[in-house]
Amino acid sequence: MRRTSAETKSIILSAARERFAADGYERATIRSIAADAKIDPAMVMRYFGSKEKLFAAAAEFDLRFDALADVPREQLGAAFVRHFLRQWEAGEALQVLLRTGITNDGAAERMREIFAGQLAPRIAALTGDPASAPVRAAMISAQMLGIGLARYILQFPPVVGMSEDELVSWLGPTIQRYLTAD
Amino acid sequence: MRRTSAETKSIILSAARERFAADGYERATIRSIAADAKIDPAMVMRYFGSKEKLFAAAAEFDLRFDALADVPREQLGAAFVRHFLRQWEAGEALQVLLRTGITNDGAAERMREIFAGQLAPRIAALTGDPASAPVRAAMISAQMLGIGLARYILQFPPVVGMSEDELVSWLGPTIQRYLTAD
DNA sequence: ACTGTAGGCCAACACGTGTTGACAATCAAC
DNA sequence: GTTGATTGTCAACACGTGTTGGCCTACAGT
Structure with missing residues (x-):
């Protein structure tokens, strides 16, 4: 013992x-x-x-979107990006999901649950538009997963070399648009 | 025989x-x-x-970006998106690369070659700014790989359910911005 | 001191993998 | 018709995998 x-x-x-x-x-x-x-x-x-x-x-984990509850509307895009980047770096959980979700069906399912189940409701609450929330959540997920893929898995040199602030300035407006466009 | x-x-x-x-x-x-x-x-x-x-x-293949040679500046974003989506659906090559690039180092290397080697020069030529081309290429790659991931691999329902035109209207402005922003 | 219980280790299993070599079948050339 | 090369088949190899059961070993309670 x-x-x-x-x-x-x-x-x-x-x-x-x-x-x-x-x-x-x-x-x-x-x-x-x-x-x-x-x-x-x-x-x-x-x-x-x-x-x-x-x-x-x-592979169990929580994206902790509650931290974004009281961010002003116009800064939501940047806040989302920063939050995601820190989640990527905080623990291995997101990397586990992405690496495995691609060959393992169970992991893919869990990924869908997390992004549809945790992100979409948060967006519905933040924007007050439940109807479009799933699509917005999916677009944001796609963009942020793509960046995670490029930075942490495939390691594209330009993406690896960027600072958090640079990434925020590239991605912030994109996410902002996915949150608020028409 | x-x-x-x-x-x-x-x-x-x-x-x-x-x-x-x-x-x-x-x-x-x-x-x-x-x-x-x-x-x-x-x-x-x-x-x-x-x-x-x-x-x-x-895993050998060509993204055929030469097809975008004479698209007007303001329509480049939409044209890129449409081109990528068709590449995703044309053959399995891109899906092969994405599925394998995540666990196989050789495939990741090939992916870097393709996106840095085929996309970046094209962007340099289109924008006339070679210095920023690698970063722009990487951002565009990240966004388009993210969409491919969500649509063809992880199969997020909202992304799977969208038509090509809908995807273009969401992604076109994003890519346009990555091509031309300051 | 003795016993019961729970953590830890070892050796083996059945199986699927990439890979190899020897052998059979089929065609072309002369 | 015989030879030579080329396409296909079969069985086996060495190895790594997830998984299992039996065997130690150390502690707690009495």
């Missing part, structure tokens, strides 16, 4: 998040995750049951 | 493109590709040498 079960469980979880974020679902093997956590592969099974369930636990 | 070698080679290639586009690099197995092509797995090896080389052959 070296540790409590909750401790090792969380050690495994964070190792899993890193591996999934770096390698995607298929290439992140249970053995490599276990090695990172300095633990036996069988432990991963004991605590999470299967690779799918491990992944489900690792 | 049932067929000529060039024939079977091209049969394998198109089966490979479909599988890579649908499943990504890791999950598209040589056996499944061979099964689709109704051919022995060993043939794939004989003709392409390895899975990596098969992939390299399948």
Whole structure:
């Protein structure tokens, strides 16, 4: 009995998040995750049951859009961009989702839930127009996922080289438009 | 001698493109590709040498931006969007690249080559400003890859449900801005 | 000191993978 | 009709995977 079960469980979880974020679902093997956590592969099974369930636990997260509740209308675009960029950098969760959502159907479904279920209602509340909220949410998601893809996954040099402020000045007006256009 | 070698080679290639586009690099197995092509797995090896080389052959393609050579300045944004959307739907090549570029380093590199090497020079020529072309190209790539991701891979319902014209009216001004902003 | 319980490790399983080599079938050239 | 080359098939290889069960090992309660 070296540790409590909750401790090792969380050690495994964070190792899993890193591996999934770096390698995607298929290439992140249970053995490599276990090695990172300095633990036996069988432990991963004991605590999470299967690779799918491990992944489900690792991909759980909250975009925390509530932080944007009282931003003035005209600054919403810039605020959204800044918020997204920080979410990308805060933890591996978004990278996990993007890397895996592309080959793993479960992850794609979760992505849809998150962006439709967390972003759209927020936009409906902010703009007061529930009818157009899903489309606006989808356009904003597409733009911000595209930037995440270019910056963190594909690593296009110009995008990697830009500062947060530069990105905000490029993307802010775009998001603002997706929020408010006709 | 049932067929000529060039024939079977091209049969394998198109089966490979479909599988890579649908499943990504890791999950598209040589056996499944061979099964689709109704051919022995060993043939794939004989003709392409390895899975990596098969992939390299399948991911080869040209974005054909030359088609945009004589579009009036003010319509460039809309024209770009329409061109990209048609490229997405024309063949599986772009989907192959996106699906695989996320887990396969070679594919990511190829993606960088294509977008920096084919798009940026075109933009430099169109705008007459070589210095800012790489950044503009990267921003446009990010937006268009994001839309492709949302529409063809993650299948966000609002994006899937939009017509080409609707997409152009949302995205056209964005691209126009990335082309011409200060 | 003894026992029960819970964390941790090891070895093995069944399976699917990319890849290889030897062998059969089919055609062209002479 | 025989030879030579080219297309196709079969079976097997070495390896890495997710997953399983049995076996230690350390602590808590009595």
